[in-house]
Amino acid sequence: MALRDSLDRFEQFATDVILERRFGKRALFLRWFLYLLSWVFRFIAQTRLWLYRKRLRKGRQLGVMVLSVGNLTVGGTGKTPVVEMLARQLSDRGRKIAILSRGYKSKTLPFYRRFRRRFLGKFKPRVVHDGRKMILDSEWAGDEPFMLARSLGNVIVLVDRDRARTGRHAVREYDVDLLILDDGMQYQNIEHRIDICLVDRQAPFGNEFLLPRGTLREPPANIRRAQYILITKSVAGENQELIDRIQSYNPTAEIIECAHKPQYIQNLYDPDDRLPLEFLNGRYIGVLSGIARPESFEGSLEKLGAHRVITSRFADHHRFNDEELRDFILRAGARDLDCIVTTEKDAVRFPAKIPGIEKLEVPIYYLRIEVEIIRGQESWDRLIKRLTEKREVLVPERFLV
Numbered sequence: 001m002a003l004r005d006s007l008d009r010f011e012q013f014a015t016d017v018i019l020e021r022r023f024g025k026r027a028l029f030l031r032w033f034l035y036l037l038s039w040v041f042r043f044i045a046q047t048r049l050w051l052y053r054k055r056l057r058k059g060r061q062l063g064v065m066v067l068s069v070g071n072l073t074v075g076g077t078g079k080t081p082v083v084e085m086l087a088r089q090l091s092d093r094g095r096k097i098a099i100l101s102r103g104y105k106s107k108t109l110p111f112y113r114r115f116r117r118r119f120l121g122k123f124k125p126r127v128v129h130d131g132r133k134m135i136l137d138s139e140w141a142g143d144e145p146f147m148l149a150r151s152l153g154n155v156i157v158l159v160d161r162d163r164a165r166t167g168r169h170a171v172r173e174y175d176v177d178l179l180i181l182d183d184g185m186q187y188q189n190i191e192h193r194i195d196i197c198l199v200d201r202q203a204p205f206g207n208e209f210l211l212p213r214g215t216l217r218e219p220p221a222n223i224r225r226a227q228y229i230l231i232t233k234s235v236a237g238e239n240q241e242l243i244d245r246i247q248s249y250n251p252t253a254e255i256i257e258c259a260h261k262p263q264y265i266q267n268l269y270d271p272d273d274r275l276p277l278e279f280l281n282g283r284y285i286g287v288l289s290g291i292a293r294p295e296s297f298e299g300s301l302e303k304l305g306a307h308r309v310i311t312s313r314f315a316d317h318h319r320f321n322d323e324e325l326r327d328f329i330l331r332a333g334a335r336d337l338d339c340i341v342t343t344e345k346d347a348v349r350f351p352a353k354i355p356g357i358e359k360l361e362v363p364i365y366y367l368r369i370e371v372e373i374i375r376g377q378e379s380w381d382r383l384i385k386r387l388t389e390k391r392e393v394l395v396p397e398r399f400l401v
Helices: 002-018 025-053 079-092 111-120 143-152 163-174 220-225 240-249 294-303 322-334 377-389
Strands: 065-071 097-101 126-130 156-159 178-182 194-200 228-232 254-267 284-289 307-313 339-343 364-375
Touching: 002 025, 065 079, 079 097, 079 143, 079 178, 079 194, 079 364, 079 377, 097 143, 097 163, 126 143, 143 156, 143 178, 156 163, 163 178, 194 220, 220 240, 228 240, 240 254, 254 377, 284 294, 284 322, 294 307, 294 364, 307 322, 322 339, 364 377
Parallel strands: 065 178, 065 194, 097 156, 097 178, 194 228, 228 254, 284 307, 284 339, 339 364
Antiparallel strands: 126 156, 254 364
């Protein structure tokens, strides 16, 4: 536990350094060290992509349509609601879908069990949802796969780092006809038929540095690989400068502008307690989150009229321990707050019952976010039509063996 807390604190410090929120000698040293490493990262990333582009390394073909939803930066683009909207619309129109995720920061099996599953027996990924029922919790599934499985309800969600083998398993065992690679833009081991790249309007290319100095996974010009580009968290009429830059890299992609709009707040511990957004207007609240860009979430609550009294931020995907939750809840009670609000992604990491808290004096809600297209609906409709009208097999079945 102490090691995990130390790693979380260092991760938060490093994140603050990268995002220019920390200064001083230690921060300056780390910033320059990370800058040097970012050139090494650039060389490796670009070399890897070159090998795939020249067909010196080849992605696998799985015999079904493969759709990738990803981004050029790490965290904070609002990818999960987009994947949910896409999967729901395709499923409603008759496609049998499996979502493939690597399960970032999910619990790891012991080494001998991983070795046995991968090399000594029949490969089997973690099944978060088999299309009929939920099988894994958020700790074993990872935050985003669990959220998707819970929200969609009838879509297969599988988790494994080797998504090529996971995709093959999905085709064989579940007879799916479309695979969605969640966070798949950099995953080249499977041939993508369509790449959808998300760009956050608030920080389109992060701080313009590559990892680990910045948040870019690859240079901005690499957005040319995408056929569809979604500008997320958009405000109508304020994206032209960003659109011009995107089109300088990729003049042929269809650009869709969308907003991530709050829908309601849902009580974590009472499924019948769902409140309209108007409830937050004038309320005094505590905000607890462990996400990549908490400023966007906190700003959304303030736009809804809430008064943010106490705030606690943790590293992205942080799994809250009992002491952290208990301390925050007691602080909220001492300040006589109306409620505590967290994100839906953070909500999946809350325990069923918080030890040491018999009765919650301050209710805890999560903010439900859904995607709304504000410009480019025709392009989105064409994409859905393209993906639902054809059922061609892309390669002969024998190649799946």
